[in-house]
Amino acid sequence: MEMAMGIGGGVQQHQLQQKGDAVLLAGAAAIVVVAFSLLLYTRMKKQLRRKRALFPRSPPGAWPVVGHLPLFLKDRPHQLLAELCMKQGYGPIMGLRLGVHPAIVVSSAAAAKELLSTQDKVFANRVHYAFADHVFYGYNKALGFSSYNPRWVQMRKLYTLELFTAKRLQEMAHIRHEEMRKLLHRLQQASNGGVQAVDLRERLFEMAGDIAARQFYSKTLGESAPELPHLVEAMEDEAFPTLGDYLPWLRFLDVFPKRGMDKLHRSLDRVFTSIIDERRRHMATCPANQLPNDFLQVLLSKEESVVPEQNICDNDIKAILLDVLSGSIHTSSVTLEWALALLMSNPECMRKLREEVDSVSKHKDGRALLTNEDVEKAMPYLENVMKETLRVQPVAPLLLPRVSGEECHMGQYTLPKGTQAFVHVWAIARDPQIYEDPLSFRPERFDGTDLDVRGQHYELLPFGAGRRMCPGMRGGLAVLYLTLANLIKFFEWEMPPGQTLDMSEKAYRGFSKEIPLRVIPKLRHYPLPDPLTHI
Numbered sequence: 283m284e285m286a287m288g289i290g291g292g293v294q295q296h297q298l299q300q301k302g303d304a305v306l307l308a309g310a311a312a313i314v315v316v317a318f319s320l321l322l323y324t325r326m327k328k329q330l331r332r333k334r335a336l337f338p339r340s341p342p343g344a345w346p347v348v349g350h351l352p353l354f355l356k357d358r359p360h361q362l363l364a365e366l367c368m369k370q371g372y373g374p375i376m377g378l379r380l381g382v383h384p385a386i387v388v389s390s391a392a393a394a395k396e397l398l399s400t401q402d403k404v405f406a407n408r409v410h411y412a413f414a415d416h417v418f419y420g421y422n423k424a425l426g427f428s429s430y431n432p433r434w435v436q437m438r439k440l441y442t443l444e445l446f447t448a449k450r451l452q453e454m455a456h457i458r459h460e461e462m463r464k465l466l467h468r469l470q471q472a473s474n475g476g477v478q479a480v481d482l483r484e485r486l487f488e489m490a491g492d493i494a495a496r497q498f499y500s501k502t503l504g505e506s507a508p509e510l511p512h513l514v515e516a517m518e519d520e521a522f523p524t525l526g527d528y529l530p531w532l533r534f535l536d537v538f539p540k541r542g543m544d545k546l547h548r549s550l551d552r553v554f555t556s557i558i559d560e561r562r563r564h565m566a567t568c569p570a571n572q573l574p575n576d577f578l579q580v581l582l583s584k585e586e587s588v589v590p591e592q593n594i595c596d597n598d599i600k601a602i603l604l605d606v607l608s609g610s611i612h613t614s615s616v617t618l619e620w621a622l623a624l625l626m627s628n629p630e631c632m633r634k635l636r637e638e639v640d641s642v643s644k645h646k647d648g649r650a651l652l653t654n655e656d657v658e659k660a661m662p663y664l665e666n667v668m669k670e671t672l673r674v675q676p677v678a679p680l681l682l683p684r685v686s687g688e689e690c691h692m693g694q695y696t697l698p699k700g701t702q703a704f705v706h707v708w709a710i711a712r713d714p715q716i717y718e719d720p721l722s723f724r725p726e727r728f729d730g731t732d733l734d735v736r737g738q739h740y741e742l743l744p745f746g747a748g749r750r751m752c753p754g755m756r757g758g759l760a761v762l763y764l765t766l767a768n769l770i771k772f773f774e775w776e777m778p779p780g781q782t783l784d785m786s787e788k789a790y791r792g793f794s795k796e797i798p799l800r801v802i803p804k805l806r807h808y809p810l811p812d813p814l815t816h817i
């Protein structure tokens with residue numbers, strides 16, 4: 283028994299010892315795990331801190347989860363961002379966090395050059411917004427909202443080598459002239475012969491829309507479908523980022539905005555389908571040499587390209603049409619509205635421009651339009667006025683955001699893949715180190731300089747620069763010059779009695795003048811051109 287007890291006691295003691303060892307072992311293991319985790323945690327924290335230190339400094343005020351998104355919901359966010367970068371010391375490359383995405387705002391000419399030239403390829407992607415899928419036929423259709431990929435390269439070639447060539451621009455001059463003459467007559471009629479004010483933006487929108495539509499498919503917007511002008515206007519409101527674009531796990535909340543986008547898309551698609559179908563019916567009955575020489579015809583001829591990868595389908599054509607309509611109408615009408623408002627609030631500049639306009643008109647029939655050739659040959663002040671307008675009021679103050687396809691370095695910073703980039707061309711154009719008295723409207727500042735807007739001078743980038751630069755710049759400028767020259771030739775511009783000119787900017791869902799310009803056009807001594815003839 284004793285022995286048994288002894289054996290039993292030995293076993294118990296042994297078991298106790300084993301238990302003690304196990305506890306000790308478990309304790310040691312726990313200590314190792316905790317120590318290892320602590321080590322890992324501190325290393326990760328260090329790495330994170332090092333990474334953060336290499337990311338550009340961000341302004342305070344980031345909210346949990348959404349980060350700096352609220353900055354973009356403020357009134358005129360471009361002004362606020364410029365203030366942070368330039369006056370509050372966050373510098374030419376400022377960091378932000380937009381939901382889950384890192385972002386930078388670039389606000390000096392040198393940093394813009396680095397982004398749009400040295401890092402152009404890395405930042406050649408556009409951000410994938412839900413509206414690209416729901417309004418624009420998909421992220422990788424057409425140009426404006428596509429990633430950078432071989433398909434985009436092919437599309438871009440199509441734009442630059444076939445749709446927006448100098449030759450085609452020349453061939454389409456008659457469209458611009460006809461729509462210009464229509465505009466002059468509409469202004470005269472709407473103002474009741476120079477008695478009442480007209481909404482200039484509305485009229486310019488109509489003209490720019492009709493030019494874009496006729497170049498594309500040889501009909502005005504109104505002739506294509508009565509609702510099309512409104513649908514194009516609605517794009518301004520619907521093509522807007524959603525919460526899910528920044529916080530993917532909240533995409534389910536996008537159901538309402540997406541419903542609006544889908545509805546708009548369906549309406550646009552119906553009109554575009556009928557435009558393409560009608561052209562096909564026309565092609566079936568009409569000899570090839572009598573078909574219109576427009577973009578649609580060029581695109582339809584590519585439907586069965588000999589190189590299969592270059593085939594384009596109806597949805598590609600519709601996406602390009604949407605690109606052209608959304609890219610050209612708002613941009614030209616808003617810029618022209620600003621140009622006239624800036625001239626009206628700077629009477630000396632208006633006087634000088636009128637003098638130039640009159641001296642060129644002297645050599646022409648009084649009823650004749652001033653043309654783009656006149657501008658190129660003999661109207662340097664008009665060109666300066668346009669540059670100065672695009673400097674002071676670029677339609678895309680932050681360009682269209684780009685996103686990096688891989689990690690890259692800018693200066694001392696490391697930018698992770700997926701960094702969104704905003705080039706603050708509005709702020710760069712107000713940099714006192716580049717422009718003397720930058721807030722004044724002074725077209726003369728361009729006298730004797732070769733500074734222009736064509737993407738080579740990073741001090742002045744209203745059309746962007748690099749791979750994603752505006753492909754419609756040449757056509758856009760042609761419309762701007764032609765229209766401004768003739769608005770000044772044929773009319774004096776007056777504010778309605780008792781009203782003053784308001785120059786505030788609106789920067790919510792599209793950038794424009796906050797209060798539309800309502801002015802009275804008073805016919806000058808030139809008789810209006812015949813609506814159908816008179817170049």
Ligand code: HEM
Nearest residue numbers: 426609610613614678681682745746747750751752754758
């Ligand atoms: C006053 C006239 C115009 C201005 C100020 C303007 C401005 C711009 C700007 C700032 C961009 C973004 C560039 C960047 O991110 O670097 C852009 C892109 C674009 N513009 Fe224009 N634009 C004008 C006229 C036009 C016209 C007439 C068209 C077509 C007919 C057009 C089609 C496009 C397209 C398709 C893009 C996207 C290009 C891409 O992402 O590859 N624009 N435009």
